[in-house]
Amino acid sequence: MSGVYDNLGFQREQNGEVSIQVEKKLSGGEQLTYSWEKVNVFAVTATGCGKKKKTQETHILKDVAGICRPGELLAIMGASGAGKTTLLNVLTFRSDDALRITGSLYVNGQRVTPDLLTSRSAYVQQEDLFIGTFTVREQLLFQAHLRMDRHLSHEMRVKRVEEVMQELSLTKCAKTLIGVPGRLKGISGGETKRLAFACEVLTNPALMFLDEPTSGLDSFMAQNIVQAMRNLASKNKTVISTIHQPSSEVFALFDRVLLMGEGRVAFLGSTSDALQFFSGLGRSCPKNYNPADFFISELAIEAGNEAECRTRVDSTCNAFLSSTSGQQVAYAVAENKKSFSDANGVSPNHVHVNKSPYKAGWWEQFEAVLRRSVLANAREPMVLRVKAFQTILIALLVGVIFLNQETNQDGITNLNGALFLLLTQMSFSNSMGVVNTFCSELPIFLREHFNGMYRTSVYFLCKNLAELPLALIQPAVFTAITYYMIGLSTDAKNFFVCMAILMLVANAAISFGYLVSCLARTVPMAMVIAAPLLIPLMLFGGFFLSADSVPVYFVWVRYISWFNYGNEALMINQWADVEKFSDCEENSTLCYHTGTEVIESLGYSKDNMGLDVGLLFALIFGYRIIGYLLLLLKTNRKTVKQYE
Numbered sequence: 001m002s003g004v005y006d007n008l009g010f011q012r013e014q015n016g017e018v019s020i021q022v023e024k025k026l027s028g029g030e031q032l033t034y035s036w037e038k039v040n041v042f043a044v045t046a047t048g049c050g051k052k053k054k055t056q057e058t059h060i061l062k063d064v065a066g067i068c069r070p071g072e073l074l075a076i077m078g079a080s081g082a083g084k085t086t087l088l089n090v091l092t093f094r095s096d097d098a099l100r101i102t103g104s105l106y107v108n109g110q111r112v113t114p115d116l117l118t119s120r121s122a123y124v125q126q127e128d129l130f131i132g133t134f135t136v137r138e139q140l141l142f143q144a145h146l147r148m149d150r151h152l153s154h155e156m157r158v159k160r161v162e163e164v165m166q167e168l169s170l171t172k173c174a175k176t177l178i179g180v181p182g183r184l185k186g187i188s189g190g191e192t193k194r195l196a197f198a199c200e201v202l203t204n205p206a207l208m209f210l211d212e213p214t215s216g217l218d219s220f221m222a223q224n225i226v227q228a229m230r231n232l233a234s235k236n237k238t239v240i241s242t243i244h245q246p247s248s249e250v251f252a253l254f255d256r257v258l259l260m261g262e263g264r265v266a267f268l269g270s271t272s273d274a275l276q277f278f279s280g281l282g283r284s285c286p287k288n289y290n291p292a293d294f295f296i297s298e299l300a301i302e303a304g305n306e307a308e309c310r311t312r313v314d315s316t317c318n319a320f321l322s323s324t325s326g327q328q329v330a331y332a333v334a335e336n337k338k339s340f341s342d343a344n345g346v347s348p349n350h351v352h353v354n355k356s357p358y359k360a361g362w363w364e365q366f367e368a369v370l371r372r373s374v375l376a377n378a379r380e381p382m383v384l385r386v387k388a389f390q391t392i393l394i395a396l397l398v399g400v401i402f403l404n405q406e407t408n409q410d411g412i413t414n415l416n417g418a419l420f421l422l423l424t425q426m427s428f429s430n431s432m433g434v435v436n437t438f439c440s441e442l443p444i445f446l447r448e449h450f451n452g453m454y455r456t457s458v459y460f461l462c463k464n465l466a467e468l469p470l471a472l473i474q475p476a477v478f479t480a481i482t483y484y485m486i487g488l489s490t491d492a493k494n495f496f497v498c499m500a501i502l503m504l505v506a507n508a509a510i511s512f513g514y515l516v517s518c519l520a521r522t523v524p525m526a527m528v529i530a531a532p533l534l535i536p537l538m539l540f541g542g543f544f545l546s547a548d549s550v551p552v553y554f555v556w557v558r559y560i561s562w563f564n565y566g567n568e569a570l571m572i573n574q575w576a577d578v579e580k581f582s583d584c585e586e587n588s589t590l591c592y593h594t595g596t597e598v599i600e601s602l603g604y605s606k607d608n609m610g611l612d613v614g615l616l617f618a619l620i621f622g623y624r625i626i627g628y629l630l631l632l633l634k635t636n637r638k639t640v641k642q643y644e
């Protein structure tokens with residue numbers, strides 16, 4: 001198909017009907033003026049410990065006000081630590097929970113809410129978060145599927161993806177895997193940055209935020225990205241970006257600049273007015289000098305000369321407030337607070353916020369996320385191979401250690417030990433496996449969820465379903481290798497029951513892993529929580545202490561331990577059918593006469609098989625439901641705070 005492409009736009013001529021339709025449906029022509037005022041951010045820091053512990057508030061952003069209108073490309077600049085990222089996070093409701101924030105944000109005379117922002121804006125964050133086993137095109141199609149208007153056809157979405165890839169020079173690597181640093185070689189750093197940008201511009205948002213979009217890019221690519229931002233602005237989009245030390249060429253593409261120093265606004269206006277403002281203060285930018293470097297050096301705090309630099313930055317900020325540019329900003333901000341309405345009381349600029357922030361319906365989300373989860377698992381052959389190798393190796397080791405035990409008095413202790421070892425192996429490997437994978441994927445989920453792509457329920461369900469096959473195959477393989485090597489009950493029925501019990505145990509351990517992962521957030525934190533919780537669950541599982549010997553204040557632990565129910569079920573399966581031990585004299589009181597006696601000696605009852613299986617199912621669902629509720633708590637949009 002031939003035609004003419006505009007920058008980050010659409011094919012317009014020859015067979016370009018589809019593209020023009022996409023453009024109409026995507027843009028909607030909405031124009032947004034975003035303003036903020038009296039933004040203050042405080043960080044609470046603690047010093048000392050015990051009784052000497054003191055908390056103090058650090059004032060990070062101080063009465064920051066500003067505005068960005070449709071068609072403007074605003075660069076937020078300043079020296080390191082000036083507060084650029086903090087401001088961008090406030091503007092996008094992504095601030096650290098520990099910060100205390102006050103201030104007001106307005107869009108077209110309306111107070112900004114997180115839902116309004118999600119539905120109208122895109123945010124290119126500094127940290128690139130992707131599923132590394134996906135190709136560039138797959139990633140973009142996934143985004144297009146879930147973030148573009150639900151009325152767009154599949155054909156239109158594919159077309160848009162191809163156009164954005166072409167515009168950002170990603171076509172060449174469309175089929176290349178994104179990659180995982182240090183593990184799976186993928187696209188280059190520059191291509192990753194461009195992919196992050198491509199994901200956000202797909203929906204042609206009216207408002208766009210970018211946090212240092214050019215960091216790590218060579219000057220040509222940096223210019224390419226900023227030019228793409230410029231093109232968005234020229235289509236009446238509102239574009240706000242922090243930028244770190246841009247080259248002269250890149251800086252020239254910005255029409256407005258917000259200079260920050262020590263958490264205050266040192267200047268907001270056009271780049272030419274900024275140069276004039278500094279000249280007026282007797283600090284002119286030398287000829288042939290990069291203005292961006294000049295502004296940053298004027299607002300930097302030099303080591304060894306802090307007091308003087310701070311006074312200079314302070315006086316610059318004060319001078320801006322009383323300057324014409326400063327007053328223009330204050331006026332424009334005040335104007336944007338007013339809600340204009342026509343004769344019928346209807347505001348022409350009113351920003352309608354849908355009840356649901358999601359573009360795709362529940363089933364569409366479910367289908368797309370499930371497909372991605374399954375593919376992501378299947379495309380980790382190394383991880384699968386390591387898991388398979390580990391399972392087979394440990395199974396063979398256990399099999400060899402407990403090889404050919406006999407069903408006699410000597411064998412009872414060994415067989416019980418072997419069964420408990422199977423239980424322990426299924427529990428630790430599965431719960432720790434989930435903690436590792438779930439926590440490391442959590443940041444991607446949180447970002448995509450808050451981008452309005454899919455619900456927490458969809459993600460959690462898909463994750464569970466995608467991992468279910470492995471959660472059944474691993475215990476099956478483990479049982480198949482160890483069972484007959486150890487010399488457990490030779491009846492086929494007992495073999496399959498043992499396999500089924502270990503499958504339930506593995507899934508209960510996975511549920512526990514989900515709970516811990518949702519409780520923590522990072523892998524190290526989850527590991528720290530998981531180990532001390534697993535040990536008591538194992539200790540009170542009936543092998544180390546018989547059920548009757550558990551201290552009364554720890555009895556409750558037994559009820560939430562899958563080790564306990566799993567062990568009882570395995571014991572019943574192994575011993576209930578043994579009617580007589582041939583090596584135990586009938587009158588002897590020093591040995592077990594029947595399998596039932598073995599079961600009872602552990603404080604178990606042979607009638608409890610059904611109960612144990614039921615309770616294992618209850619733990620599988622119970623732990624997962626609690627984990628899901630914890631995740632829901634973390635992701636509930638209603639808990640995203642509004643500023644005072």
Ligand SMILES: Nc1ncnc2c1ncn2[C@@H]1O[C@H](COP(=O)(O)OP(=O)(O)OP(=O)(O)O)[C@@H](O)[C@H]1O
Pocket residue numbers: 043044058060078079080081082083084085086087096098099244
């Ligand atoms: N959660 C926090 N707790 C304590 N201090 C914080 C917190 N977040 C930011 N700060 C402090 O606020 C100041 C501004 O930080 P910010 O990250 O916004 O700066 P920046 O201008 O983006 O710097 P850089 O260009 O180096 O990224 C810094 O002094 C930083 O140490």
